[in-house]
Amino acid sequence: MRRLVKLPWIPIEQQWLDILAVAAAEPLRNRLMLALAYDAALRCEELCALRTDDLDPARRMLRVRAETTKNRLERIVRYSAPTGVLLREYLTHRATISRARGTLFLSESRRDHAERLWTWSKMLRRIAINSGVPQFLACSQDRRVVS
Incomplete structure (x- = not known):
C-alpha cells in the first residue's frame, strides 16, 4: 500500500509579497x-555554518560543506x-x-559581538x-525556507 506524503506548504504570490515587504525592512x-x-534551499544549520571561503562570488556559487548537511x-x-x-554589500x-576570515554571518550584539551567528529563528519569527x-x-521550523 502506498504511503501518503504531505506536500510542503508553498506561499501564494500575495503571501510572498507580504513576506518580502517585511524582509525589506530587515538589516542587510x-x-x-x-x-x-x-x-x-539551505537548512538553518547549513546557512549559519557558511564560511567566507565557501563563497565564489565570481561565479555566484556557494559550497555547502559535507559536515553541515544531513546526508x-x-x-x-x-x-x-x-x-x-x-x-x-554585506x-x-x-x-x-x-x-578575520571564517564564519560568514557574525553577531552584531554587544554580548557576543563578531562571534558566529548560531540561529536565525528570531528573525524568521x-x-x-x-x-x-x-x-x-x-x-x-522545518529548517528550510520554502522555494
Whole structure:
C-alpha cells in the first residue's frame, strides 16, 4: 500500500509579497540570509555554518560543506544576481565588524559581538508575524525556507 506524503506548504504570490515587504525592512545581514536560504534551499544549520571561503562570488556559487548537511554530502549551489549584490554589500559591512576570515554571518550584539551567528529563528519569527503569514514560521521550523 502506498504511503501518503504531505506536500510542503508553498506561499501564494500575495503571501510572498507580504513576506518580502517585511524582509525589506530587515538589516542587510538578515536580508542576505533569507535570500541565500531561498536561492540555495539551505537548512538553518547549513546557512549559519557558511564560511567566507565557501563563497565564489565570481561565479555566484556557494559550497555547502559535507559536515553541515544531513546526508553528509557536499554540494555546490548557485545564487541569484540580486543575492550577489546583497552579498557584496554585506561583505563590505562585515569587514567593519571583523576582518578575520571564517564564519560568514557574525553577531552584531554587544554580548557576543563578531562571534558566529548560531540561529536565525528570531528573525524568521519576526518576519512571519509582521507579514501576517504564520505558515511561514511553521515552514521555517522545518529548517528550510520554502522555494
